[in-house]
Amino acid sequence: xxxxxxxxxxxxxxxxxxxxxxxxxxxxxxxxxxxxxxxxxxxxxxxxxxxxxxxxxxxxxxxxxxxxxxxxxxxxxxxxxxxxxxxxxxxxxxxxxxxxxxxxxxxxxxxxxxxxxxxxxxxxxxxxxxxxxxxxxxxxxxxxxxxxxxxxxxxxxxxxxxxxxxxxxxxxxxxxxxxxxxxxxxxxxxxxxxxxxxxxxxxxxxxxxxxxxxxxxxxxxxxxxxxxxxxxxxxxxxxxxxxxxxxxxxxxxxxxxxxxxxxxxxxxxxxxxxxxxxxxxxxxxxxxxxxxxxxxxxxxxxxxxxxxxxxxxxxxxxxxxxxxxxxxxxxxxxxxxxxxxxxxxxxxxxxxxxxxxxxxxxxxxxxxxxxxxxxxxxxxxxxxxxxxxxx
Numbered sequence: 001x002x003x004x005x006x007x008x009x010x011x012x013x014x015x016x017x018x019x020x021x022x023x024x025x026x027x028x029x030x031x032x033x034x035x036x037x038x039x040x041x042x043x044x045x046x047x048x049x050x051x052x053x054x055x056x057x058x059x060x061x062x063x064x065x066x067x068x069x070x071x072x073x074x075x076x077x078x079x080x081x082x083x084x085x086x087x088x089x090x091x092x093x094x095x096x097x098x099x100x101x102x103x104x105x106x107x108x109x110x111x112x113x114x115x116x117x118x119x120x121x122x123x124x125x126x127x128x129x130x131x132x133x134x135x136x137x138x139x140x141x142x143x144x145x146x147x148x149x150x151x152x153x154x155x156x157x158x159x160x161x162x163x164x165x166x167x168x169x170x171x172x173x174x175x176x177x178x179x180x181x182x183x184x185x186x187x188x189x190x191x192x193x194x195x196x197x198x199x200x201x202x203x204x205x206x207x208x209x210x211x212x213x214x215x216x217x218x219x220x221x222x223x224x225x226x227x228x229x230x231x232x233x234x235x236x237x238x239x240x241x242x243x244x245x246x247x248x249x250x251x252x253x254x255x256x257x258x259x260x261x262x263x264x265x266x267x268x269x270x271x272x273x274x275x276x277x278x279x280x281x282x283x284x285x286x287x288x289x290x291x292x293x294x295x296x297x298x299x300x301x302x303x304x305x306x307x308x309x310x311x312x313x314x315x316x317x318x319x320x321x322x323x324x325x326x327x328x329x330x331x332x333x334x335x336x337x338x339x340x341x342x343x344x345x346x347x348x349x350x351x352x353x354x355x356x357x358x359x360x361x362x363x364x365x366x367x368x369x370x371x372x373x374x375x376x377x378x379x380x381x382x383x384x385x386x387x388x389x390x391x
Contacts, residue, residue, distance in 0.1 A: 031081075033084060034077035034081050037076050038074070038076060038077040045069040045073055048064075049066060062121055062122075062124060063118065063121045063125060064121075067117055067121075071113050071114045071117050074110055075110040075114060078103055078106045079107060082107060101159060104159050105156050108155055108159070109152065112151075112152035120145075122141070123138060123141040138193070140190070140193055140194060142224040143190045146186070146224075188240070188241075188242040189241045189242060190224060191242070191245075192240075192241035192242040193224060195245055196245070201251065202222060202251065204220060204221065204222060205219060206219045206251050206252070207251070207252040208229065208251050208252070209249065210243070210247065212247050215237045216231055218230050224241075225240065225241070226241070227239050227244065256351050259323075259349060259350075260323050260326050260347040261347060261348045261350070261351040261356050262346075262347050262348075263344065263345070263348060263360050264343065265343065265360070266333060267341070267342055267367055267378060268340065268341055268342075268378065268379040269305065269339055269341075269376055269379060270378065270379045271335065271339060271340050271379075274303065274305045274340070274376070275304060276304070277303070277374075277375065281374075281375060290311055291311070294307070294310045294311065304376060305332075305342070305374075305376060308342075308376060309330045309331075311370070312330040312344065313329065315363075315366065316328045321348055321349050321350055321359045322347070322349065323346070323348070326347035327345065327347070328347065329345050329346075330345070331343050331345065339378075348360070
């Protein structure tokens with residue numbers, strides 16, 4: 001009784017080279033069959049791709065694209081070859097054992113490639129959705145790809161050496177301490193990526209600052225092992241994700257979403273200029289309209305610094321770019337050797353950097369221009385020219 005088709009053909013065809021000729025013919029037929037299967041399946045998959053593109057949904061277009069279908073088409077011939085080798089030669093043919101091993105490895109590599117391409121497509125599909133873009137999941141998808149590739153390598157090694165994959169995994173388990181040391185950054189990066197994604201702490205496009213690393217710019221990529229930040233000087237900083245978990249960092253994205261950017265800045269008043277206003281000064285300020293809406297005490301009882309603070313609060317209240325629904329105030333801080341700090345605290349309604357700086361400069365330009373009209377002076381450390389005048 002014959003166990004394979006090849007044995008049956010050899011038994012019924014006589015000749016000195018009948019076994020070799022029959023083996024060559026069978027292999028040629030298998031090769032031709034594999035080529036036919038590849039082109040036939042490729043043609044069918046093109047029709048499937050066209051059908052997918054006609055559907056109203058976008059997810060299938062992202063997941064089942066031409067790259068994925070091409071990988072599937074490359075797997076089919078190998079499966080055909082493997083199936084026909086078993087049918088014609090069985091498992092015991094030493095002459096084609098090498099071909100069977102190569103085919104099995106190719107099937108494993110092609111299968112792993114299909115899975116990794118699908119993982120890539122799934123990530124790209126999520127990255128295109130605004131609602132899902134906020135999740136920093138690139139590191140998780142990279143880890144899934146790494147796991148699939150590692151499993152594929154283990155199975156390929158088991159096919160080459162003829163051992164069970166479980167035995168290889170057992171051997172690797174014995175060296176788990178060494179592997180954990182080698183892949184320490186990868187493991188820490190995976191855990192950090194999960195925490196960043198679950199807590200919505202970071203996403204591409206965020207403006208972050210990390211004082212310890214000197215990072216101040218926009219996040220351009222979040223991967224398994226690195227976070228890339230383009231600083232405002234156009235340099236690129238790469239930091240490990242776990243450093244964002246272990247160390248504190250500032251994310252300015254909520255500020256952009258709230259459309260409110262804080263200004264907290266002080267001017268230093270020369271304490272020697274703080275005094276009571278005269279009647280003439282009050283009359284002049286009232287005539288200019290700068291005391292409108294301010295409760296003013298009589299002359300000799302109104303301090304010029306107090307009057308100046310009330311004026312600035314009215315000025316902020318009337319400014320078109322100051323958020324009125326957020327806290328705004330003008331307060332006096334503890335005196336310093338450099339003068340008496342008067343702090344302006346308010347929120348700008350425009351968060352775009354350049355416009356924000358212009359608004360902030362406009363407010364303080366007005367402060368510097370008005371301070372002398374209230375009989376006050378800005379404290380300034382004497383320069384060399386000032387000392388020269390004293391002499």
